[in-house]
Structures are given as C-alpha cells and as structure tokens.
Amino acid sequence: MTAGKTPGMEPEKASARLRTAGLRPTRQRVALADLLFRQGDRHVTAESLHGEAKAVGCKVSLATVYNTLHQFTEVGLLQQVVVEAARFYFDTNLGDHQHFYDEEDGALTDIPAGTIAVSGVPAPPEGTQIARVDVVVRITRN
Amino acid sequence: MTAGKTPGMEPEKASARLRTAGLRPTRQRVALADLLFRQGDRHVTAESLHGEAKAVGCKVSLATVYNTLHQFTEVGLLQQVVVEAARFYFDTNLGDHQHFYDEEDGALTDIPAGTIAVSGVPAPPEGTQIARVDVVVRITRN
C-alpha cells in the first residue's frame, strides 16, 4: 500500500497553477489539480474524481471535491458542461429551434427555427447515430 | 372567480389530440393538454404547470403532472429542453469546443474547436449579453 504518499509526480506544477489562480495550494487541491491536469483533456464528475482520488490513496471528502471543482471553475481552470436536466423544462414548440437561457432568472426564450445554423457536425462515433443537436445561448444581465 | 368550472373552452380539441397520440383522454390529461396547447409556443416545468392547473381549479397531483409531461414527450407532443445540470460534468479543455453526449451511458466526448460552426445567433434580449453558446450533439446506439 502506498497510502499516505504523494499521489502525483508533479505536484509542483499543480501548486504553481493554483497559486497563479489565487488559490491556496492545500494538499487536497494539489492532489485534485494533479489528477485533473496531468493527463490531456478530460471530463469528470465530482464522484468520478472523488473515486480517482481515493484510488491513488488521497483522502478527500466528497464535499471538498465539490468545493474544489467549483472553485477551479470560477477561476477559469475548468469549464462546466451541461447535458442532463436538473429541472425539466418542456417546450410545446416541436420545431427545430434553439433557446436563449437566462442563467439568472431561469427564463427560457425561443429562437425561431431557421435563425441559427449549425454546420460541420462530425460523424458520430461508430455504432451511434445523432439523436439531435441542442444549442443553448446562455445570457446574463449587463 | 371561476374555480370549479371546466378550465378550458376547447377540451374537445385536446381530447382528440390525445386520442390521436394513443393516450386515454382522462380529465387530468385533457386539462393539462388544454393549458399547454391552447396558447402558442410555451415553456413549462412540472411545477409551473401544476401551479397553473391549480389556478384554474383543476385538481391534479404533482406526480401526475410529471407522468403526463413525460408521456406527452414520449408521444411527440412536447420536447424537453436541457439547460440546468443535474449532474455536474467538468471539462479540463477550456477551448471553444463542443461535445457528443451518449444519453445511454452518459459518456461525454470532445468535438475539437473549429469543427462545428454556429452562425446566425441573434442579438440577445435587451439588457443581456451572451455568456456562451453551448452545443451538445446527443447520440444514441444504433
């Protein structure tokens, strides 16, 4: 067992990145940053990252993983991807249209079909087909 | 106050629509369909529709509203719109790229920046600005 050892081999890089972002490089944050950024582009959820941390012997609570992911997002180290509905919105407009979504008040506004064009959609991975292409234009108040 | 009266004035139309879709036109479904489809395009959540139903004096349980909205969606009377994250996915790729999302296993795959182009995005409503434009290509297994 290697529990207790530093999980990564380049914690300094992670530390520096955190410092630059204005975050205190705590053991937990360094370990999570190391997991996130050592490998190339990747997608994680709070749970999956928590699992990885445990797997490399780093004790972190799930709550801290959530905090850390949000902090990293705030300082621009990560991006969030929205693909599953937390709250279900239903639309009586069945056409192939898109939406403005006001993140502050949750308001949804139609963008009529034919206004927005999406081009260059690549072929889907083998064995799959495109069910639909969702476009959400997120807006905020000035 | 008109509480207690039939909420809609064209329940027959709603009834017919339900029958065509293969759904039994129960009092609750007719009332909800009537609320949904009488007016033009609209967006609702389970809660907002439940509130409307109560407001016009129709007793429906929230569970039934959920069931009904899902059934309507299955038969193509409604479309779901995904704008809020139920489960948070975080991406270490900060570029302006898009994603394939496999609805069956939850897998997320990057579509490299520069592959997809979105054109014709209209000006945002007054007093707002575009924070970002999300594109999700939803795929299913063949």
Place this chain on the structure above:
DNA sequence: ATAGCTGCAAATGCTTTGCAAGGCC
C-alpha cells in the same frame, strides 16, 4: 496568529416509485 480549508452529517430540492383506489372503454 489568523484567515481560509476541510470533513462530517444533516438538509435541500426536484424527481421517481410503490401501491391502493378510482376512472375510461
């Protein structure tokens, strides 16, 4: 020394489920 972090457990909010009673064909 001290402001900031972490971890635990309880709480939250939306959605789903199980099951008995009721309604539509």
Place this chain on the structure above:
DNA sequence: GGCCTTGCAAAGCATTTGCAGCTAT
C-alpha cells in the same frame, strides 16, 4: 370487467450547507 391512471407519501440522488477542527502562510 379489466386495464390504465391517479394520488399520496415515502424514497432516491446529486448537490449544498453549517459548523467544529485543522492548516498554510
């Protein structure tokens, strides 16, 4: 009559919160 629906209350899940104790600077 028989199968589908409804309604209630309890359960489920991911995420958030409150607070006491710990830690980096």
